[in-house]
């Protein structure tokens with residue numbers, strides 16, 4: 001399945017923006033997750049004996065390198081970019097049932113859809129929610145935006161079945177994708 005085409009002779013720049021949304025979609029759908037050490041940060045709002053604050057907490061320091069100007073919002077929880085999903089309110093369970101997050105890149109130069117988080121184009125791999133298994137600590141869910149240029153990216157058959165087997169490095173090399181334009185991640189764990 002070829003990646004989405006824009007109607008008519010839309011200028012290249014916008015085309016590229018829309019196409020990279022497809023890619024972004026791919027990254028989101030694959031929900032690249034990697035286990036991290038149990039000791040790293042985490043937890044969530046609602047500390048003992050305090051107020052009822054239930055808000056995401058910032059990522060552990062070692063995990064902020066991907067934090068750039070990309071926003072990822074789930075219903076109810078809001079912007080989770082660069083944050084750890086809090087334990088309170090059953091958010092960690094709920095995130096598994098919520099639909100795909102809205103992903104916005106407010107700093108996009110061309111491509112209004114990127115700015116508003118309205119994804120257009122073809123989905124390469126359907127969205128899969130975070131499903132971190134028990135006793136594996138916090139997992140990272142990473143989002144990247146790439147400029148696709150003119151290459152066509154076919155639907156990779158095996159990815160739907162086993163997203164854990166997906167190799168991002170290979171993917172980038174195969175389709176000659178340059179460095180990510182922007183990125184972010186959030187973390188959550190089994191609850």
Ligand SMILES: *[C@@H]1O[C@H](CO)[C@@H](O)[C@H](O)[C@H]1NC(C)=O
Nearest residue numbers: 070071072079080081082083
């Ligand atoms: C979303 O969260 C990130 C990381 O905390 C922050 O930099 C960004 O400003 C937030 N965006 C909005 C619209 O709140």
